[in-house]
Amino acid sequence: MATTSNYSDPEVLASLASLELRARHIVEGFTAGRQKSPYHGFSVEFAEHRDYTPGDDPRYVDWKVFGRTERMYLKRFTEETNLECMLLLDTSGSMAYQGASAAMPKLEYGKCLVAALAFMLLRQSDRAGLAIFDRRIRSMVPLSGKGSQRTRLFQALAAAEAGESTACGAVFHEMAERFSRRGMVIVASDLLADPHDILQGLHHLRFQGHEVLVFHLFDPDELKFPFEGPMAFRDLEGTAAIGMESSLIRSAYLEAARNHIELLEKECRRRDVDYVWLTTDRPLEHALLEFLAARQRAFPSTR
Amino acid sequence: MVLIAWGFGSAGMLGWLAAALIPVMLHLWHQSRRKETAWGAMFFLRQALERHSRRMRITQWLLLLLRVSLIMAVVFAFARPFLDSRLGANGTSPTSLRLVVLDTSHSMGLDSSVMERGREAAQRLVTSAPPGTGILFTTPFTKHSTDAEAVSFGDHAAVLREIERAEATPRSIHFADYLPRLGEFVDQLLASHDGLQQLDVFVISDFAASSWYAPHQDSSDGKFSWQDSIDEEERVRMHVVNVGTTGLSNVAVTRVWTPDRRQHATQPLHIFAEITNFGATLQKNLAVRFYVDDQRVHDEVVQLDAGQRQVVEYMSPGTALGWHAVEVRLGEEPHEADDRRWLVLDAAARTRVLCVDASFRLGRSMGNYLSLALSPGTNSQAAESPFVVDIARGWEMPDTTWREYDAVVFCDMPSFTAAESEELARYLREGGSILWVMGPRTDPANYHETLGANGADILPVELDSTPLEGVYSLDPLDFEHPMWQDFRGQEETGLNTPAVYRYWKSDRRTEEANVAALVAPDGDPLLVTRPIARGRSAILTTSLDLPSQTAGDDAQRWSTVAVMPYFVPLMHGLLGWMTAHAPENLDLLVGESWPLPVSDLVETDVTVRLPDGNEVTTSMANDSVEYFTDTDIPGVYQFTTRQPSESTWFAVNVSPEESDPATTSPQILPEAWTYHQVGDLDSWLEQFAFSSDQSELSRALLWLAAGLLLAEGWLLWFAAPKSGFTGRDVTRNLGDFNTRRMAE
Known part of the structure; x- marks a missing residue:
């Protein structure tokens, strides 16, 4: 997995300027690092039978038909082209945070993640769309599987900037209403909002039949709180600052963080929502694997 | 409680x-130095804070x-x-107090080791005090304070520093005088510190005989005491700590004087200095140097046996007019304050006296007698006399420029006009002196109306209308009047010889300023003086005219004073005192107060130049400060007034008693008092060794x-x-x- 670490390592990605280049780098590196195509076996749909001719791969012989007819037919597959996946990227102010040990801010990390997923989706002819939000949806690229969609998505991602505070729940509700066809919804956010609102929104998406995958993004410092002495913490989503003795608050802070994550993880699992937390110092491979696993669960192979 | x-x-x-x-x-500081950082996960932070x-x-x-x-x-x-x-109920005032008195008189500094021992003893008394004991340190020459703040309580560092700074001063002390004052202070301490259960008073001294001489000559035991009330106080203990030593030697200039109290520029200047060897060994080759106005004028080498005194004399033909400072030193660089001594004198021109004689008869009248007494007959004698006397007839008075004279003697003047009395009053206020000599022509009623209380108010007495007759001797009232200075100590003055046969009875007015110098045996004033502003007025209520030998009329016989042996010194003393503008006391001891000669002056600025060159200037009114007290430095002090511009000098010297290192015996102390030699102090202090928690x-x-x-x-x-x-x-x-x- 050493090579895997390299292509999706945030340190490496940070050195690449173009978002598309980053996405390509991630996805192609991810693909090349594996012996079999990740699409193979579940990203295609059965289409028809044809006669077997020498040289065909015997794995695709339909042995059931052979048993009934004693003639060898070969199963033919067509690629699944109607997976609709809506990518939701949180651009709230808190996403702009970059700790001392992180290679990039959470927002950049989220952009890379969404770009890589979009790249992967469009490459296998799925339809992908994008919604960028903070308190509300700031911009949206409708679902499409056309060749120009990738450019539109990447342009929208590149233009995204950290905005106001987060209101994930409301946005999820709105997306559930606007995105009615059953598909997949992938959320990349730091989810720094009321967990009950968030969970209700996610539940709404699930209720609409969407497969939901949540990438909960953290900066490593947000889970370590590596501060000492008196500090004044300035809110990235406002102008207020809170002063305190950091060593005294660390314990309570970490407890709050853990409770938040545990609650989301537990409730997501209960609602059959895929929930993954990621720190921005971790390779994006984990995110892609999660995506592929989720897609397989949502749309299992028909072979 | x-x-x-x-x-x-x-x-x-x-x-x-x-x-x-x-x-x-x-x-x-931390709050103000908070490190600010942008933070994303404020959601968690706020939750934690909540x-x-x-x-x-x-x-x-x-x-x-x-x-x-x-x-x-x-x-x-x-x-x-x-x-x-042992602390007081409030925890801030002691119930036990040590009052440490360190003698800092001049004798303590005769040998540096004595003062050093004194300081050590005082410091040991402070440091050995049990915790909680209040400490009060003082010297006989500092103002004692009973304030709670003055008591060192707990930390005695400040007291120890004060003791370390204590030095012997040129002052003198008589414990016979000081101890009663100390007793009063102890009384005040007891009264002002409630709950004081133990008060130990330590007097640390060299036990010099001159300071501890027997206090009460009439005391049955000749011992010291302070106050009976304190002796009865069981909570007060008196300790005397002797830090002195025997066998010390010291040579000092113990006296400098001039025989002529009123020096005139025409007279030779005689200065005498007394040198005393207080030690027990012969002192050889002692250089005695005389300085006049800082100019060395005379040297002499003396040799003194143990305990011997020697007088050294210097004489100069005359001096310039004005004030002069005479200094006598032992050696060129005196080490001790008593190695030098000062004297001031005011060399004046001869005093001009005008006798206005209403009874003038050529050759024998009051004016003649006075002239002879003040300025003796021959030219050479008259040249040495401090007085120059002119005689005017009574009727010449208005035409005489009498204002130019230092003193005017009116002899048997019958009367004065109101205008004359006003002129005379002005003359007195401006510094002139008038002697009124009565006689048969005197009109008491006129005197009363013009010169007395009803007139210009320049007469020291109120005259009765009739003279008294009899045979009277003169009573000088123990020579207390300053004019008698030269008579003091003279047993045979002749004043008790009857010499007055008739005088105007008078009533000495009650003002304190009217001082009788002579009275008749029944107390009637015969000679009374009174200061009038800057001048002086005196009245002799009898006549100086001798009885007429030819008239044979007893009624005209007033007195024979003019032919009595005391007449010349009497007149010299009287006119000398009346015309002397300098104050009486020009020779003070260190620490003594000098009465400012400004009591009758109008408001004026006065300046005193100290021996160290510093000047003290103050503006004073008639009723303000009357004494100059800042006399801690031996030397010559120059007092000047600005308006009118006048100058008076005075000398401040160390008491010769303080130069004597002889010590006395503890027998003079009451039995109730504890006496310690400094060497015994340690063993005595051990009883206070304090073992505490x-x-x-x-x-x-x-x-x-x-x-x-x-x-x-x-x-x-x-x-x-x-x-x-x-x-x-x-x-x-x-x-x-x-x-x-x-x-x-």
């Missing part, structure tokens, strides 16, 4: 309590309290606290400080990861969760 109070052995350490502010200041802000605030206050308490405990520990029931308290406080330190550490630990959640915990737990998900 508080049974146990507390104090501190090193109260000065309590100043470090200010260090307790350091944690507070650090806290505030749940734990109260606890955090309490923790912070507790930490602050612990740190402040820790510093205070350490400071208190080093301040050596003690519990002592002082160190235990300090130790307990240090233990408390250590406990507070531990508590602070525990609180920090308690306040920090008490819930067990750390950043590593969170990432590990979540990492496990993700790994599990990946496996799935």
Whole structure:
């Protein structure tokens, strides 16, 4: 997995300027690092039978038909082209945070993640769309599987900037209403909002039949709180600052963080929502694997 | 009622309590120096604050309290606290007090080791005092204060510094006079310090015989005492600590004088100096040097046997007019204050006296007698006389330029007009002197109306209308009047010889300024003086005219004073005093007050130039300061007034008694008093060796400080990861969760 670490390592990605280049780098590196195509076996749909001719791969012989007819037919597959996946990227102010040990801010990390997923989706002819939000949806690229969609998505991602505070729940509700066809919804956010609102929104998406995958993004410092002495913490989503003795608050802070994550993880699992937390110092491979696993669960192979 | 109070052995350490502010200041400083950082996960932070802000605030206050308490405990520990029931009920005033009096008179400085021993003894008395004992240090020459603030209590560092600074002064002391004052002070101490149960008074002295001479000649035992009321106070103990030594030698200039109290420029200047060897060994080749106005004018070498005194004389043909400072030194660079001595004198021109004689008869009248007495007959004698006398007839008075004279003597003037009396009053106020000599022509009624209380008010008496007749001698009233200075000590003055047969009875007016110099045996005033502004007025109520030998009329016989032996010195004394503008006392001892010669002057600025060159200037009114008290430096002081411009000098010298190092015997002390030789002091002080729980308290406080330190550490630990959640915990737990998900 050493090579895997390299292509999706945030340190490496940070050195690449173009978002598309980053996405390509991630996805192609991810693909090349594996012996079999990740699409193979579940990203295609059965289409028809044809006669077997020498040289065909015997794995695709339909042995059931052979048993009934004693003639060898070969199963033919067509690629699944109607997976609709809506990518939701949180651009709230808190996403702009970059700790001392992180290679990039959470927002950049989220952009890379969404770009890589979009790249992967469009490459296998799925339809992908994008919604960028903070308190509300700031911009949206409708679902499409056309060749120009990738450019539109990447342009929208590149233009995204950290905005106001987060209101994930409301946005999820709105997306559930606007995105009615059953598909997949992938959320990349730091989810720094009321967990009950968030969970209700996610539940709404699930209720609409969407497969939901949540990438909960953290900066490593947000889970370590590596501060000492008196500090004044300035809110990235406002102008207020809170002063305190950091060593005294660390314990309570970490407890709050853990409770938040545990609650989301537990409730997501209960609602059959895929929930993954990621720190921005971790390779994006984990995110892609999660995506592929989720897609397989949502749309299992028909072979 | 508080049974146990507390104090501190090193109260000065309590100043470090200010260090307790350091944690507070650090806290505030930290608050102001917060490092600002942008932060994303404010959601968690706010949640944490909502749940734990109260606890955090309490923790912070507790930490602050612990740190402040820790510093205070350490400071208190080093301040050596003690519990002592001897302290007053409020814990701030002592029930036990040591009053330490260090003699700083001149004799203490005759040998440097004496003063050094005195300081050591005083310091030992302070440092050996049990904790809680109040200390009051003073010298006989400092103002004693009974204020609570004056009592050193707890930390005696300031007192020890004060003792270290104490030096022998040129002042003199008589303990016979000082001890009653000290007794009064002790009385005040007892009255002002409630609950004072023990007062130890220590007088540290060289026990010089001159300072401790027998106080009460009429005392049955000749011993010292202070106040009977204090002797009865069991809570007061008197200790005398002798730090003196025997066998000290000292040579001093013990006296400088001139035989002519009123020096005139025409007279030869005679200066005498007395040199005394107080030691027990021969002193050879002692150089005695005379200086006049800082110019060395005469040297002489003397040799003095043990205990011998020798008078050295200097004479010069004359001096310039005005004030002169005469100094006599032992050697070129005198070491001790008593190695030099000063004298001031005012060389004046001859005094001009006008006799206005209403009874003028050529060759024998009052004016003639006065002239002969004041300025003797031959030319050579007259040239040496301080007086120049002119005689005018009574009727010439208005035409005489009498204002130019220093003194005017009116002999048997019958009467004065109101205008004349006003002129005379002005003359007196401006510094002139008038002697009124009565006689048969005198009209008492006119005197009363024009010169007396009803007129210009320049007459010292009120005359009756008729003269008294009889045979009267003269009573000088123990020569108390300053005009009698030259008579004092003279047993055979002849004043008791009957010489007055008739005088105008008078009533000496009650003003204190009217001072009788002579009275008749029945107390009737014969010679009365009175200062009038800057001048002086005197009246002789009898005549100086001799009885007429030819008339044979007893009724005209008034007195034979003019032919009595005392007449010449009497007139010299009287006119000399009346025309002497300098104050009487121009030779003071160090520390004595000098009466300012300005009591009758109008408001004016006065300046006193001190021997060290500094000047003291003050503006004073008639009724303001009457004495100059800043006479701590031996030497010549120059007093000047600006308006009118006048100058008076006076000399301040060390008391010759203080030059004598001889010590006295403790037998003169009352039996109730404790006498210590300084060598015995240590063994005596051992009884006060104080074993207290002082160190235990300090130790307990240090233990408390250590406990507070531990508590602070525990609180920090308690306040920090008490819930067990750390950043590593969170990432590990979540990492496990993700790994599990990946496996799935």
